[in-house]
Amino acid sequence: MPEYKRPSSLMPMATGYCPGCMHALATRLVADVIDELNQADNAINVVSVGCSALNLYSWHGDVIGAAHGRAPAVATGIKRCLPERLVFTYQGDGDLAAIGLAEIMSAANRGENFTVVFANNQTYGMTGGQMAPTTLIGQKTTTTRFGRDPQTTGYPLKMCELISVLEAPVFVARYALNSPKGVSDAKKGIKKAFEMQLAGKGFTFVELLTNCPTNWGMSPLDTLEYMNTNTIPYFQPGVYKDAEAAK
Amino acid sequence: MITINSMMCKGCGYCIKFCPKHILEMGKERSEKGHFYPVNINTDACTSCAICALMCPEAAIEVAAKN
Numbered sequence: 001m002p003e004y005k006r007p008s009s010l011m012p013m014a015t016g017y018c019p020g021c022m023h024a025l026a027t028r029l030v031a032d033v034i035d036e037l038n039q040a041d042n043a044i045n046v047v048s049v050g051c052s053a054l055n056l057y058s059w060h061g062d063v064i065g066a067a068h069g070r071a072p073a074v075a076t077g078i079k080r081c082l083p084e085r086l087v088f089t090y091q092g093d094g095d096l097a098a099i100g101l102a103e104i105m106s107a108a109n110r111g112e113n114f115t116v117v118f119a120n121n122q123t124y125g126m127t128g129g130q131m132a133p134t135t136l137i138g139q140k141t142t143t144t145r146f147g148r149d150p151q152t153t154g155y156p157l158k159m160c161e162l163i164s165v166l167e168a169p170v171f172v173a174r175y176a177l178n179s180p181k182g183v184s185d186a187k188k189g190i191k192k193a194f195e196m197q198l199a200g201k202g203f204t205f206v207e208l209l210t211n212c213p214t215n216w217g218m219s220p221l222d223t224l225e226y227m228n229t230n231t232i233p234y235f236q237p238g239v240y241k242d243a244e245a246a247k
Numbered sequence: 248m249i250t251i252n253s254m255m256c257k258g259c260g261y262c263i264k265f266c267p268k269h270i271l272e273m274g275k276e277r278s279e280k281g282h283f284y285p286v287n288i289n290t291d292a293c294t295s296c297a298i299c300a301l302m303c304p305e306a307a308i309e310v311a312a313k314n
Contacts, residue, residue: 004300004310013255014305019282020259024304031306180265180298220259 007031009040009060016054020220022177022210023092026119027055029183029208030090033191034061037198043086046075048100051125051212052092069100072107075114086194088115093134094124097157101133104163111168111202115193118159118205121212122231129215133157136230141215156234160207164240170202172241176209178227182237189239201243209235248293248311249300251285253278255307260285262299262308268292271299 006012009031017024034043043061047053049068056063066074071089079087096104096118104116123141124130130143134156138147148156164172171193175186186208193204209231211223218226239245251262256278263271263285270293274286284307287293295313300306 002297002310003295003312004297004308006306006309010306014257014280014307017304019257020261021304025302028304028306180301183301220261221264224261224264 007035009034009043011058011060013058015058017051018214020211020213020223021051022121022208023051023055023119023125025177025183026117026186026208026210027058027090029187029190030088030117031059033187033194034086036191037086037194039086039194039198042084043088044078044082046071046078046087046089048089048091048095050092050095052090052095052119055090069095069098070103071095071100072103072112072114072116076107076110076112079112079114083113086198088117088194088197090117091119092125093118093120093122094132097133097159104159105166108163108169108203108205109166111170113197113200113202115190115197115204115206117190118207119210120159120207120235121210122156123212123215125212125215129212134159134235136234139230158235160205160240163205168203169205169241170243171196171204171206171239173205173239174207174209174235174237176227176232176235176237178209178211178224178232185237196244207235209237248290248295248313249287250309250311251287252307252309253282253284254280255305256282256284257305258282258284259304261302261304265298265302267296267298268294
């Protein structure tokens with residue numbers, strides 16, 4: 001029968017995230033996988049700016065903070081200097097898909113051998129719920145009070161689709177964390193990405209669809225249904241590129 | 248058999264929603280941090296499937312194998 005113990009890669013304290021925030025769930029999944037792979041002493045967590053960076057308070061291991069959106073550039077330097085370490089960035093959508101868009105695309109295009117864990121909650125959580133590049137059409141935020149209008153603000157950025165058309169990345173996948181199956185699949189995806197990195201295969205990218213109960217203005221349980229009806233139809237979960245499966 | 252750490256739990260209710268045996272419910276008492284937290288109302292029915300722990304954002308639930 002399955003059993004579960006709190007991963008040793010997390011500090012023995014509650015996270016700084018709001019109740020029901022899936023950033024905490026995503027952080028815990030990464031910690032679970034690192035424990036399963038016995039990499040707790042070998043992993044380096046690179047965070048930049050936003051709610052995603054709050055995971056450094058609960059991370060029991062090496063962490064480095066990068067400038068806003070620049071985690072892939074910092075991770076590139078670390079991985080090139082310390083190729084035997086397991087290096088991953090943990091970034092949100094405002095960080096990765098807006099200010100950090102150049103860094104992520106360049107790192108992916110170079111095929112740097114590290115993993116990006118991208119938590120996409122379709123809003124800027126830390127600064128008060130402004131529109132992010134990934135905000136859905138019609139979604140209300142503090143800067144799109146009547147819902148996002150593509151006439152003036154364009155369409156939500158699909159990062160997995162963008163990165164999967166590049167030549168160099170070896171694993172690109174998207175998972176939704178609003179159901180046990182999605183969480184279970186996400187865990188397998190993160191594990192696969194880390195294993196490919198440890199085998200020296202190249203750039204791996206895992207997008208996790210998450211929620212923001214505080215800035216979406218709903219209870220944690222209501223966000224689960226909102227994700228089913230709004231987020232998942234637009235950001236389709238699935239494996240977008242897998243170099244191992246293509247062989 | 249599950250153990251819920253009330254000091255870590257923030258009362259989001261994911262474990263209650265996804266428990267396939269419906270053996271969890273939100274308790275009436277608050278933790279020291281002021282959150283309501285789930286209680287196990289039927290320990291015997293727990294199959295140790297660990298779905299509650301899988302969905303817990305705070306890793307507040309630990310699951311022991313069923314004997």
